[in-house]
Amino acid sequence: MAAIDAVLDEAGLTNEAVRSYVKHWAQHTGAERVEVVNASDDARLIREALEAGELLPAGKGRYYSRSHPKDTARSEERTVVATNNPDDKGEYNNWRPASEMRPMLEERMAGKSAGKTMYVVPYVMAPPGSPLQAFATGVELTDTRTVVLHMIRMARVGVQYVNELADPDYFVRGVHVTGDLDNLGQGTADDQRYFVTIADERTILHYGSSYGGNALLGKIAHGLRQATYDGWASGKFLAEQFLLLGITDKETGRTYHICGGMPSASGKTNLAMILSPDALGDRYQVHFYGDDIAWLWVDEEDGRVYAINPEYGAFGVAKDTNDVTNPTAVEAISEGTGTIFTNVAYNEQTQDVWWEGKSKTPPADTEGWRDWKGQLISERSEAEKDEPWAHPNSRFTTTLANIPNIAPDYENPKGVPVDAIIFGGRTRDREPLIRAITDLPEGVYDGLTLGAEATFAAEGTEGVLRYDPMSMRPFMAYPEGAYAAHWLKVIGAAKEQPVFAHVNWFQRGEDGRFLWPGYRDNLRPLLWLMQLRNGEVTGRQTPVGIVPTKDELQLEGMDDLRPDDLETILSIDVPRWQQEMAHREQHLSLFRDVPEEIWAAHRRVSEALDAEAT
Numbered sequence: 001m002a003a004i005d006a007v008l009d010e011a012g013l014t015n016e017a018v019r020s021y022v023k024h025w026a027q028h029t030g031a032e033r034v035e036v037v038n039a040s041d042d043a044r045l046i047r048e049a050l051e052a053g054e055l056l057p058a059g060k061g062r063y064y065s066r067s068h069p070k071d072t073a074r075s076e077e078r079t080v081v082a083t084n085n086p087d088d089k090g091e092y093n094n095w096r097p098a099s100e101m102r103p104m105l106e107e108r109m110a111g112k113s114a115g116k117t118m119y120v121v122p123y124v125m126a127p128p129g130s131p132l133q134a135f136a137t138g139v140e141l142t143d144t145r146t147v148v149l150h151m152i153r154m155a156r157v158g159v160q161y162v163n164e165l166a167d168p169d170y171f172v173r174g175v176h177v178t179g180d181l182d183n184l185g186q187g188t189a190d191d192q193r194y195f196v197t198i199a200d201e202r203t204i205l206h207y208g209s210s211y212g213g214n215a216l217l218g219k220i221a222h223g224l225r226q227a228t229y230d231g232w233a234s235g236k237f238l239a240e241q242f243l244l245l246g247i248t249d250k251e252t253g254r255t256y257h258i259c260g261g262m263p264s265a266s267g268k269t270n271l272a273m274i275l276s277p278d279a280l281g282d283r284y285q286v287h288f289y290g291d292d293i294a295w296l297w298v299d300e301e302d303g304r305v306y307a308i309n310p311e312y313g314a315f316g317v318a319k320d321t322n323d324v325t326n327p328t329a330v331e332a333i334s335e336g337t338g339t340i341f342t343n344v345a346y347n348e349q350t351q352d353v354w355w356e357g358k359s360k361t362p363p364a365d366t367e368g369w370r371d372w373k374g375q376l377i378s379e380r381s382e383a384e385k386d387e388p389w390a391h392p393n394s395r396f397t398t399t400l401a402n403i404p405n406i407a408p409d410y411e412n413p414k415g416v417p418v419d420a421i422i423f424g425g426r427t428r429d430r431e432p433l434i435r436a437i438t439d440l441p442e443g444v445y446d447g448l449t450l451g452a453e454a455t456f457a458a459e460g461t462e463g464v465l466r467y468d469p470m471s472m473r474p475f476m477a478y479p480e481g482a483y484a485a486h487w488l489k490v491i492g493a494a495k496e497q498p499v500f501a502h503v504n505w506f507q508r509g510e511d512g513r514f515l516w517p518g519y520r521d522n523l524r525p526l527l528w529l530m531q532l533r534n535g536e537v538t539g540r541q542t543p544v545g546i547v548p549t550k551d552e553l554q555l556e557g558m559d560d561l562r563p564d565d566l567e568t569i570l571s572i573d574v575p576r577w578q579q580e581m582a583h584r585e586q587h588l589s590l591f592r593d594v595p596e597e598i599w600a601a602h603r604r605v606s607e608a609l610d611a612e613a614t
């Protein structure tokens with residue numbers, strides 16, 4: 001204990017509540033030594049990780065790591081939200097009693113960091129000075145150095161954030177113990193892993209993984225699960241898996257901010273980092289704020305909805321990132337950015353990295369290339385030859401400041417006023433390019449019925465979406481009915497309501513081709529939405545919202561867009577929508593205490609569709 005006190009003194013960590021928490025867990029996990037981390041330790045920790053072989057150099061100022069092959073993604077089955085109140089059980093939060101989970105995790109973690117360093121990572125998930133800062137402060141204890149290096153990129157890290165707390169005891173306590181990854185039975189009936197957020201005790205206990213989505217406790221467990229629970233319990237805010245971007249119209253000088261959610265594999269990061277299409281670039285400048293999390297609240301002074309991105313970096317999926325899909329990301333992970341790549345392919349001779357979709361075909365000369373598991377490509381057997389080089393969930397981790405179109409005010413603690421909240425899934429038919437919703441309960445209803453096509457046969461039935469309410473299904477911390485009511489309450493308190501919209505870039509023709517080119521052209525429907533909000537266009541009212549008329553969209557430079565395709569993506573397929581309404585009814589019925597306003601919105605849309613059909 002005296003040794004730990006000396007380390008904490010030396011680090012200037014003065015918060016007594018943090019100190020006793022550190023001492024308790026250091027003793028419990030059996031860590032050999034304790035080290036307090038500040039962001040300024042990055043260069044030294046990188047050096048140490050290179051020396052230890054945990055990182056390999058990937059060109060100047062970039063690094064490469066491989067995770068354990070059994071540890072490459074978030075595990076939703078092993079993720080639990082625990083509280084002391086059985087009423088907190090929802091459909092998606094895997095609720096368990098805190099009294100069961102805490103001792104179970106304590107037992108699993110006991111002595112499991114023996115021989116290791118326990119890093120103490122104090123952080124804040126908000127731009128400093130934010131009105132939500134009290135909810136944003138936490139301390140992650142981790143026994144893995146690469147997790148620390150990711151945390152430094154993804155959160156603001158330093159002892160000052162915990163020393164200065166108004167209530168020294170009010171911080172999220174996160175404990176990450178990796179465990180013996182060779183022997184955790186991952187994915188078997190005897191799976192030892194558990195990723196538990198004890199939400200009403202503001203404690204996060206994650207055991208059995210060092211993959212980012214399970215181990216970066218600031219980001220996913222605190223930034224989403226804990227924060228969404230805190231937002232509800234305090235009545236003050238929403239924490240959502242949302243992107244956040246700004247569009248400045250240089251002609252009028254006005255700036256708009258849009259946030260919104262999309263289920264995985266629906267292009268959220270690409271949209272968050274979007275640039276103007278060339279033909280509109282002189283007029284519109286797009287700024288990036290965030291690609292994965294937004295916290296929203298209503299400012300008491302001006303009554304508007306404000307948003308921040310609580311993160312400090314981007315933890316993006318590498319697959320398919322290239323100059324066409326996401327040129328901004330390509331620049332953000334270029335040499336000199338300090339980016340850490342995980343589970344992409346790596347060339348040990350040239351220190352180059354590659355992933356599927358980085359270029360059309362893999363490097364022709366395979367010399368020196370190893371796949372994400374470390375196997376030489378040149379030594380692959382006939383059976384292995386077509387396997388991907390990179391893991392499909394391989395990642396890049398880079399700080400926001402590296403993103404070339406980062407908004408100049410991204411660190412403004414006041415956040416930005418929100419003009420629109422959008423939802424978008426991957427849907428091959430039915431969903432038009434964009435439909436705007438001006439009514440709050442109907443907007444919230446649309447978010448709750450968000451989904452994307454099942455991507456694997458096993459996951460669902462064709463034509464039935466895998467519903468992912470507000471893109472929060474993996475992060476829901478409390479019951480969905482209460483969640484809907486909280487949304488209505490928070491956004492309903494705003495004097496100026498944001499407009500809602502549903503977008504879909506993925507409609508296909510009968511021959512399977514995409515009807516809309518996507519990527520940078522996706523800005524066009526968003527511009528229309530802002531014009532609608534300003535009263536500059538009126539669109540066409542349909543049973544499911546307002547869609548643009550053909551001539552309202554700014555289509556300059558889209559000479560290849562076929563008029564019949566445009567017609568299709570701006571029209572409503574009423575019979576398909578009627579089918580969808582039945583699925584939605586089933587989906588919403590899973591949730592208890594769904595507010596009557598939401599059911600009323602559902603009935604209104606259904607009746608309007610029926611009226612249109614007759």
Ligand code: OXD
Binds near residue numbers: 074
């Ligand atoms: C996720 C992520 O898993 O953002 O959703 O990494």
Ligand code: MN
Binds near residue numbers: 241292
């Ligand atoms: Mn995410």
